[in-house]
Amino acid sequence: MHELSIAHSLVELAQQHLPPEATRVVAVDVRIGALAGVVGDALEFCYAIATEGTRLQGSILRVHDVPGAWHCVVCDAERTLDATFVLRCQVCGAPAGDLLAGRELELTSIEYDTAEDAPR
Amino acid sequence: MSMTPRVLEIRRQVLSKNDEIARGLRDRLRAHGIFTLNLVSSPGSGKTRLLEETLRRLVARGICVHALVGDLATDNDAQRLARSGAPVRQILTQGRCHLEAAMIAQHLDGWDLDACDVLCIENVGNLVCPSSYDLGEDVRVALLSVTEGEDKPLKYPAIFNSSDVAVITKTDLAEACDTDMRALHDNLQAIRPGMRVFETSSRTGAGLEAWVDYLVEQWRAREVPR
Numbered sequence: 001m002h003e004l005s006i007a008h009s010l011v012e013l014a015q016q017h018l019p020p021e022a023t024r025v026v027a028v029d030v031r032i033g034a035l036a037g038v039v040g041d042a043l044e045f046c047y048a049i050a051t052e053g054t055r056l057q058g059s060i061l062r063v064h065d066v067p068g069a070w071h072c073v074v075c076d077a078e079r080t081l082d083a084t085f086v087l088r089c090q091v092c093g094a095p096a097g098d099l100l101a102g103r104e105l106e107l108t109s110i111e112y113d114t115a116e117d118a119p120r
Numbered sequence: 121m122s123m124t125p126r127v128l129e130i131r132r133q134v135l136s137k138n139d140e141i142a143r144g145l146r147d148r149l150r151a152h153g154i155f156t157l158n159l160v161s162s163p164g165s166g167k168t169r170l171l172e173e174t175l176r177r178l179v180a181r182g183i184c185v186h187a188l189v190g191d192l193a194t195d196n197d198a199q200r201l202a203r204s205g206a207p208v209r210q211i212l213t214q215g216r217c218h219l220e221a222a223m224i225a226q227h228l229d230g231w232d233l234d235a236c237d238v239l240c241i242e243n244v245g246n247l248v249c250p251s252s253y254d255l256g257e258d259v260r261v262a263l264l265s266v267t268e269g270e271d272k273p274l275k276y277p278a279i280f281n282s283s284d285v286a287v288i289t290k291t292d293l294a295e296a297c298d299t300d301m302r303a304l305h306d307n308l309q310a311i312r313p314g315m316r317v318f319e320t321s322s323r324t325g326a327g328l329e330a331w332v333d334y335l336v337e338q339w340r341a342r343e344v345p346r
Contacts, residue, residue, distance in 0.1 A: 002216075002217055002218055002248070002249035002252060005216065005218075005249075006134060006135065006252065009134050009135055009137065009138070010134045012137075013130075013132060013134060013136065013137070014130075017128065017130050017132070018128075019128065022126075026125045030134065035277060035278050035281050035282070036252065036278065037248060037249070037251035037252050037278030037279065037282070038252060084274070085274060085277035085281075085310075085311060086274075086310040086311070087281070087310060087311060087312070087313055088310060088313070095309065095313030095314065096313055097313075103282075105133060105134045105135060105252065106131060106132065106133055106134065107130050107131070107132050107133075107134055108129070108130060108131055109127050109128060109129050109130055109131075110127070110128045110130060111125045111126070111127045111128075112125060112126055112128070113125050113126070114126065
């Protein structure tokens with residue numbers, strides 16, 4: 001269970017990028033690849049703990065799953081990793097080369113309010 | 121006044137801090153001509169035993185090998201490995217389930233890196249968490265004992281996919297465990313096509329020379345003139 005460590009790293013990184021004028025963080029978006037070794041649900045659970053007492057407290061974490069993908073050189077087509085995690089082309093059976101996607105563990109964006117946005 | 125929340129695009133790796141430290145570490149170790157391994161596996165697959173045999177054989181070949189060994193608690197492994205005569209340090213993770221690049225950097229202090237040829241890092245026994253953390257290694261080695269079941273790579277795809285080499289351990293027990301070696305190899309190749317795989321038994325010594333030959337080859341290929 002390393003999602004708590006990752007949640008702390010995520011909160012630290014998000015705080016570094018958060019503009020000073022942000023009064024409230026609404027949501028943080030992350031992309032998690034199928035082969036990143038990180039469980040989205042577990043990260044969401046840990047996020048609530050990791051944000052306590054920070055400027056991100058009360059915000060939600062939105063996890064966007066990224067499927068594993070590679071280019072099959074035999075078929076000359078892009079293939080997507082399925083639930084079996086077998087890195088072989090589902091059409092011709094050729095082994096996959098380098099992954100084009102699937103290892104992401106990325107903070108993509110932060111949604112926030114400023115004082116100007118607050119209802120009067 | 122309308123309530124339109126603002127969105128700031130960032131697109132940064134969550135573990136970018138660890139990745140930066142790992143990159144610096146890799147450059148530093150390579151500049152010293154050191155070949156670095158990160159050994160990962162489930163607990164009990166024989167990392168420490170393989171490392172004992174590996175260190176002993178490398179020392180016997182006149183290669184200067186150092187080892188860092190990660191555990192949640194106790195320095196039992198460091199004590200075992202130190203018998204090989206190689207410099208060994210224990211990294212205590214205080215409950216953390218994986219090693220991080222900063223822990224490696226801290227534990228190199230005081231070692232004469234110019235004299236070192238090969239650095240072996242034994243990660244915490246865990247097939248999930250270490251997959252996310254680059255330690256600055258040249259090669260990530262996943263160990264898999266024949267007693268763990270042929271489908272282990274399929275059950276833990278992230279760690280096997282992120283590893284460069286696999287070492288099958290305890291091959292002397294394969295027959296007793298009815299291990300289907302062919303299936304084991306097929307499953308490794310399914311998760312990491314083209315993966316280099318070694319079969320070893322630390323008990324009988326089978327396959328160890330070929331494994332150590334590979335390490336020496338890799339070190340020679342990376343050696344820098346002194």
